[in-house]
Amino acid sequence: MSYCVSRFQTIRRRTVEVRAGVVGMGGENPIRIQSMTTSDTQDVAATVRQCVALAGAGCEIIRVTAPNVPAAKCLRDIRAQFSAAGFADIPLVADIHFLPAAAMEAIEHVEKVRVNPGNYADKKKFAVKDYTDADYNQELQRIHDAFTPLVLRAKTLGRSLRIGTNHGSLSDRIMNRYGDTPLGMVESALEFLRIARGHSFDQIVLSMKASNPKVMIQAYRLLVERMQQEDMHYPLHLGVTEAGDGEDGRIKGAIGIGSLLQDGLGDTIRVSLTEDSIHEIPVARALAAKAISLWQNPKSNPIGCASDSIDPFHFARRDIVPLALAPAAEISVEQPPRVIARAASVSALSEVIEKLATLADTPAEAVLVPVANVAELRALPPTGKTLVLEIPAAVSADELEANLSAPHIILRTFTAQDTAALRAFAEVATKRNLALAIATTAADFAALAPALAALTPAPRIILTLAEEPRAVAPAHPTSGYRQLAEALRTLAPSPFARAPIWIRNTAATALASSGNPGSPDFLSRLLDASILTGSLLCDGIGDIVSVETENDPVRATTLAYNILQGAGARISKTEFVACPSCGRTLFDLQTTTQRIREKTGHLKGVKLAIMGCIVNGPGEMADADFGYVGGAPGKINLYVGKTCVQYNIPQAEADNRLIDLIKQHGKWTDPA
Incomplete structure (x- = not known):
């Protein structure tokens, strides 16, 4: 198999080592455990408290959102206070969407910066446009100009970067050329990788996250194959985004992350749950322990079959006799x-x-x-x-x-x-x-x-x-x-x-x-x-x-x-796509998700997306029936598929308006 050494034995993929401060990822390092704070980043004290709690639970790398420049500036004090509390060796990662200026501020204060190639220098409005090669190359030059300053500054300061592609936030440019596909996710990341390589910068980790484990698995496999074709060997950050909460969230995370770890892929992981982030750590540690127990010497001979008929990049159910x-x-x-x-x-x-x-x-x-x-x-x-x-x-x-x-x-x-x-x-x-x-x-x-x-x-x-x-x-x-x-x-x-x-x-x-x-x-x-x-x-x-x-x-x-x-193989209840909380979230995701689940959990086969903000919301809910998205503090936008149909509804009214919307589209049944 081109994406792994063996599908019949866990032989870890070899990568370059990438360092976030003193913590190494890939290479000979163990699988690193990550999570993310959920507080408003500009509330420095609350964010530091969450960082300390995560570190105490065993989190090795902590991500903090920086949605704007003022929030990015707060990372200086967060880093200083977190270090003063005795955690100078645990790196902080700034999570950036939309604003290169916020990334340029954040890189000054923390050990690693994550950027989303779908929205760092691009846009997503579901616009349909035919790009000529000249148009496309012009867009690539614009991205080069926007991303290069961050790469050069990271190289100067000894920082690392994560190119974090999300299935739900592929840009219109990528969508129009490659479609809403794992290939589109991979190409979105490769564009940024090639820019970094052009500047001889290799301190990069990559992720290919989706709320659908099947899409996520295919995207990571395809990414590795394409990187190998270009002699790239960067570490992978694994995660299923918008997995939800409770048993369902843990199952989705295990399917996506566990499947790839078994194939020897993955160097750092985050289990995204719509719960207090501290609850993500035991799940991630258990998954890492199971993977490490399977690792074999990469010099040993792979075991298994002479052939493997599975196409790892395209799903097709095996044909059977009824x-x-x-x-x-x-x-x-x-x-x-x-x-x-x-x-x-x-x-x-x-x-x-x-x-x-x-x-x-x-x-x-x-x-x-x-x-x-x-x-x-x-x-x-x-x-x-x-x-x-x-x-x-x-x-x-x-x-x-x-x-x-x-x-x-x-x-x-x-x-x-x-x-x-x-x-x-x-x-x-x-x-x-x-x-x-x-x-x-x-x-x-x-x-x-x-x-x-x-x-x-x-x-x-x-x-x-x-x-x-x-x-x-x-x-x-x-x-x-x-x-x-x-x-x-x-x-x-x-x-x-x-x-x-x-x-x-x-x-x-x-x-x-x-x-x-x-x-x-x-x-x-x-x-x-x-x-x-x-x-x-x-x-x-x-x-x-x-x-x-x-x-x-x-x-x-x-x-x-x-x-x-x-696994998307049999639907027996309402499907919830719910993002984990972070500093961008515009309402309490945990209580809102639980409340909506109580009211709609009997709707077998209906898919509902509950998103704290618009970063991944419209994209991740593109295949959902209905979406409930934070549009502003205390205000909710309601979607049918990827189309917003009601704007800025007071949250006190939003639950009932969502139910009315479900009824209008003929998908409501009264609970037993």
Whole structure:
């Protein structure tokens, strides 16, 4: 793969070292943890207090917004007071949008400056214009003239810069030439990179942030490929912007950041949450710990498949043979991934199904239950639910056929030595019209495939990754599923090449967290499930999902649906795009988001954007149905898509006006 050394083993991408003060990023440095203050920057005391709190929580780099020159001037006192408090070694970063003058002031006081290439010397008004090459080159010269003074001053002072591209703030110029695409994001950053390179300045970090993890992942991959083509090796700052709050925000962040870290990309990270920024730090530290536990020696030989059919820059769902999971739940490319819940035992099955009945909008379409022996097979209670029976090696195919009373799905682990057993179970499945879920590895499946291919008629099969001892398991669980998908592809034109793949999140798929594999805390399990399931779904792999690490089947099923929604694979509730607070925010984002969620959270399939200001608002909400954006202190602008339809509404009226707008467009339903 051009964007990473291996998609089957985590080998860290090599970069130049970039320093923000005494803190190094990239090179041999660990993954650095970042966050951002949310106070008004001109309130120096409040900003310093937040910096101290973030530093105490383990934040290694702290960003402070500088929306104008007066705010940028305050960075001098903030830096001085933060250093006096004992944190001289923790660098501060000025966040700049729109105003080169603010950047030129900020570079005098802090160790690093972030600029957004979409609005630093450009504009975004969704204007449509055909640029001739001459027009475009003239615009590039204007950008060169605007950005060069900052580059030269940073070089003189020994500062570093971040070129921080946002999907939501691509300029009209970029949009008209490249469209609203990952390629547009990459080209926007490369224009600024080439200017810096022209001045022999390499102290640059790059980011490609989007609220959609799929777009964000593709943009970072494409950026690395394009940089490698131009012999550029700058560190990457990873983040999913406007991810939201609570479980949903953590899931989106884990999908985007975790997927790239597994591929060896990423040198500093920020988990953006619509919460107090101090809550971002534990999530970021856990993600970094999981990535570091996977890092391999870059001189070692990459493991994995001889080929990889996934196009990492364009999403396409893997084609599969349709298969009925339940009477009303087909597995196919036309349908979203299906969800399976797990019962711990046959004796717990009835209680689990009773609990699952409370989930009207997020149903478990089948229930997995381990069957210990033939006696338990006979004792299965009637449930009216499709069951996936996990059969141990001690139960033979003949015993299964003799004691199975209803048409369920059979799950069994098969190794390369189980050819005869696979043939026998496949024959039973065909005879009894069952689907057979085969748990195996890519290497074992290659040995088993001829036995399947010889069967007539072909059995209906599902593939999933077998649990293996940690010492012999793949480099990471995502690698195992990628290898399995590749092993299936090589069977074409056999129908088995298009067998559905079931992503199982189990204790065996857990990554190390804080040095402890299989960490028992819920955050660690949430991150594991999000990274594994989300990264595969964003590559188009995965037709069934189960989260089997939770004792509560309702919680596990809800988590599975939330991950599917975070990956854009299945919408089961209102989608919220909400930015994290910062000094530019014009209202209290946390309470506003929670309040609007309470009023609109029942609108399944509706996408709402809640933005504190206009920096990324109109762009990030371009694919949202409705937007709620801070236009001025105490004033809200309401959007339909990317069009502002109501300006400067008093915030006290804005919630009801938003609901009225949703009703006018026929997307409102009364809550149950």
